[in-house]
Amino acid sequence: MCNHVGHHSVPSIYCILPPHMLKEIAKNGTPQQRSVAVDTLSTDHTFRQIRSVQAALLAPKRGGSVTPVPAVPSAHRSIYTANNTETLPGKLVRSEGAPKSNDDCVDEAYDGLGATFEFYLEIFHRNSIDDAGMPLTGTVHYGDKYDNAFWNSQQMVFGDGDGTLFNRFTIAIDVIGHELTHGVTEHTAGLAYSxxxxxxxxxxxxxxxxxxxxxxxxxxxxxxxxxxxxxxxxxxxxxxxxxxxxxxxxxxxxxxxxxxxxxxxxxxxxxxxxxxxxxxxxxxxxxxxxxxxxxxxxxxxxxxxxxxxxxxxxxxxxxxxxxxxxxxxxxxxxxxxxxxxxxxxxxxxxxxxxxxxxx
The missing domain is CATH 1.10.390.10 (Neutral Protease Domain 2)
Structure with missing residues (x-):
């Protein structure tokens, strides 16, 4: 159900699609739609458990060495493909400054990450999600017809959607901005997720x-x-x-x-x-x-x-x-x-x- 959130400094998972919507599909959809919804809910649950185990290892240690921030803030985007597996981040397919690919998902993710970086920099003089030049990573083609997109405190992850209820999750720039803003909130107000x-x-x-x-x-x-x-x-x-x-x-x-x-x-x-x-x-x-x-x-x-x-x-x-x-x-x-x-x-x-x- 993709709603695990730990303490302020612990990596968390925030999904764009609320569990109540997936539960409705699991109840009301065609056999195939129900199957996809149940799989998505199951994947979210499993991934959440894995994240909770990894959290302590992956959480940045306070007071450690700090990567120097370049004088002029600039985006550092990396887009990967999971090739319909659940392995993160997957295979690198487009990095910062590279030309467009022949994959709409890759290019939409790249552009969405860029638009979010630019907005925060231009409007609020914020240097990326953490205000310290954090590189922006996205993985597309996550899972098999996975009906969700999420931010896991380290990167964006996009499913392809099932095609009958949901289109690809890179299609909406506001969804990308929404998910990355969970990261901004983590680094500012740290609002509890309940x-x-x-x-x-x-x-x-x-x-x-x-x-x-x-x-x-x-x-x-x-x-x-x-x-x-x-x-x-x-x-x-x-x-x-x-x-x-x-x-x-x-x-x-x-x-x-x-x-x-x-x-x-x-x-x-x-x-x-x-x-x-x-x-x-x-x-x-x-x-x-x-x-x-x-x-x-x-x-x-x-x-x-x-x-x-x-x-x-x-x-x-x-x-x-x-x-x-x-x-x-x-x-x-x-x-x-x-x-x-x-x-x-x-x-x-x-x-x-x-x-x-x-x-």
Whole structure:
């Protein structure tokens, strides 16, 4: 189910596809679709157990030697193929500066990693995921018709999808941005992956994943689609994306996938023990708050609303166990500091959190 997350410094696994969606497929799909969903859930579970054993060995030791950071930050991308096995990282097929391959997955992964690096550098002067020039690694063609993509604290991994419900997982730049932002969160706020803190962790990844797409397309807040994973759902599936930030709960309603379960406000908050107490479900509430704030402020969403959210991630007052209300208050505090307490920006952010019932 791909939801293992250890302590702040321990490698973790974050998947784009929530387990509730895979469980719906395992229940409602054709025999082949059910088989693929069960295999994906099983692979995620096995991989999670292997990661927990490896975590202590792979976790970077604090206080050790530090690789010197070049004076001018630049991307260092390496794309591998697992050739439909579950071996990571696999065979190197494209490295930084190499020409395009004849494989869409390879080139989409390369471009998505690059777009994410560029966004964080250009907008927030952040040098890669860890702000210290971390090389970006991606593996494509992971598993057999694997219906997921994930970040494991070291690299991105993409499945090919089953072709009937999901297309290849490299197809959506916001999915790549979403997953890599889990790494940014690990290196900043370190939000725990359970309950409201976990839903904030997921929401932050959706926020910056969407901003990375908007930045690449040079879209203003009012022209963006605010969808996460548009293009991932195969033709014939009744839906437009995995999630909608503007209208949580409306991304899909399909006989096999079920209905998008995201609430749009606190009145409909979902109390559940599944999926680390609903991290992929209740993230709809802070997602909508950000979208409303960005629309209220206007212009390019990354310039002001995005700046406030990024400052909040880096705020010394944020704790790994932060809940929605704490996070919301910190965004208002940071907006006040950046733009003034009576500014239109602060008012738009306060109003957005009030609209979703958090403040």
């Amino acid at each position: 309950g409201q803190a976990g839903a904030l962790n997921e929401s932050v990844s959706d926020v910056f994943g969407s901003l990375i797409k908007q930045y690449a397309l040079k879209q203003k807040a009012d022209t963006a689609d605010w969808l996460i994973g548009a293009g991932l759902l195969a033709s014939g599936v009744k839906g437009v994306a995995l999630r909608s930030m503007k209208e949580p709960g409306t991304a899909y309603d399909d006989p096999v996938l079920g209905k998008d379960p995201q609430p749009a406000d606190m009145a409909h908050y979902v109390n559940t023990s599944q999926d680390n107490h609903g991290v992929h479900i209740n993230s709809g509430i802070p997602n909508r708050a950000f979208c409303l704030a960005a629309l209220g402020i206007g212009g390019y969403a990354w310039e002001k609303a995005g700046r406030v959210w990024y400052e909040t991630l880096n705020d010394s007052h944020i704790k790994p166990t932060a809940n929605f209300k704490t996070f919301a208050r910190l965004t208002v505090s940071n907006a006040n500091r950046l733009y003034g307490a009576s500014s239109a920006e602060s008012k738009a952010i306060s109003k957005a959190w009030d609209t979703v019932g958090v403040l």
